[in-house]
Amino acid sequence: MKIIIGSKNPAKITAVKNSFSHEGEFVSLDIPSGVSEQPFSDEETIKGAINRAATALKQGNGDIGIGLEGGVQETSYGLLICNWGALVTNESGPFIAGGARIPLPEEIAVRLRAGEELGPVMEDYAKNKNVRKQEGAVGIFTNGMVNRSEMFTHVMNLLVGQYKRSI
Structure with a gap:
């Protein structure tokens, strides 16, 4: 089985491999999401x-084919991080699944609402490079209890479970 991952991001690649174990060949491609750099709703994040x-x-x-996308969702409780995944085959799909949500601190939310993207904002906030390829915002704001790869692994498990149930 040849599994194509629509990203070169190491956190996303790890999540896919965690969920499929050794069930096939993995290829990662740099695939654009077709949505804004900072998806600002569940709908846009799912579409990406x-x-x-x-x-x-x-x-x-x-x-x-696997697509994993991070975004944010405005709520009455503040701006929340959201993450969605999709799995498609030539015969079925898309299967979709979402994952963990936590509110972003207002100092981060203000910058995103002003048009900045979460990745660079988090690098500035954390004084660290490549946050999105490592612990992610979720890792920083959960004090390392959950990192980005683990968060996307949860989404992948939901996707793979739906897919395997359908075959």
């Missing part, structure tokens, strides 16, 4: 994940 999965499957000529 589906776009990545479908394009990965097509460009990678694989059996399964």
